[in-house]
Amino acid sequence: MDARSLDLKTCTLDAHRPLVIVDVDEVLAQFMAGFGAFVARHGFELRVDRFALFQNIYRPGETEHLDLIAGRALFDDFFRDGGEDLEPAAGAADALADLSLNANVVILTNAPEHGRQTRARWLKTHGFDYPLIINSGPKGPSAADLAGRVKAPAVFVDDLLPQLESVAASAPAVGRFQMVADERLRPLAPSAPDRHARIDLWPDLKVAIREALALDGR
Ligand SMILES: [Mg+2]
Structure with a gap:
């Protein structure tokens, strides 16, 4: 089962x-706020300019979002060790x-x-x-x-x-x-x-x- x-x-x-x-x-x-803080601690930026998740993660200063596999990895890590920081x-x-x-x-x-x-x-x-x-x-x-x-x-x-x-x-x-x-x-x-x-x-x-x-x- x-x-x-x-x-x-x-x-x-x-x-x-x-x-x-x-x-x-x-x-x-408050998922986006908590995930954004987590992403920032890993040296990336979460830009909330569209209703999406992995397409909103950037390296500071860049205009192309992080590739989706790297975004997915951050997401998985967040649930492993950042998931308790949510408001x-x-x-x-x-x-x-x-x-x-x-x-x-x-x-x-x-x-x-x-x-x-x-x-x-x-x-x-x-x-x-x-x-x-x-x-x-x-x-x-x-x-x-x-x-x-x-x-x-x-x-x-x-x-x-x-x-x-x-x-x-x-x-x-x-x-x-x-x-x-x-x-x-x-x-x-x-x-x-x-x-x-x-x-x-x-x-x-x-x-x-x-x-x-x-x-x-x-
Ligand atoms: Mg939901």
């Missing part, structure tokens, strides 16, 4: 409570703590498997002590699996449009919200607000999620 299937299998949900499925990077964690997104822990009083909360991240322990520690340290599922590739099938276990509404929160589209395709009944934590990325992030509600601030997002889950009055 692969890691994702094992995570799904060991994740227990209360079938009578609604479900919040939430991404980590740029949703609970949490403002208001995220409070919002999830509030939602978790009435709903299941599950964290669905595409972190590499070698970053599991670091990621799990980071989440606990910052008040996100919820079941963790390490996914890879499109998140729709995992979201459909989880949502199928509750007899109540479910929502999914991610910063990436392709992941929102994946959930729309695999689990169309799941409510979808796009959230981008990094202020520099917000204007660059591809969005489709008519298909997936876009709310970048956790206090506002929490209100919209409570509404989507029909939690008010509970």
Whole structure:
């Protein structure tokens, strides 16, 4: 059984409570800020001038980005030994703590498997002590699996449009919200607000999620 299937299998949900499925990077964690600091410590620059990752890493003074293999290596190293330096997104822990009083909360991240322990520690340290599922590739099938276990509404929160589209395709009944934590990325992030509600601030997002889950009055 692969890691994702094992995570799904060991994740227990209360079938009578609604479900919040939430991404980590740029949703609970200030990924670009943390990765940028890590990249700088290795002598490179992360320039946030487009919504991309490896194409944004440069040697200082150069106009051509670092080759993608070197970028990928920095990314893998970050999850190995820089992943605990992330700042949490403002208001995220409070919002999830509030939602978790009435709903299941599950964290669905595409972190590499070698970053599991670091990621799990980071989440606990910052008040996100919820079941963790390490996914890879499109998140729709995992979201459909989880949502199928509750007899109540479910929502999914991610910063990436392709992941929102994946959930729309695999689990169309799941409510979808796009959230981008990094202020520099917000204007660059591809969005489709008519298909997936876009709310970048956790206090506002929490209100919209409570509404989507029909939690008010509970
Ligand atoms: Mg993300």
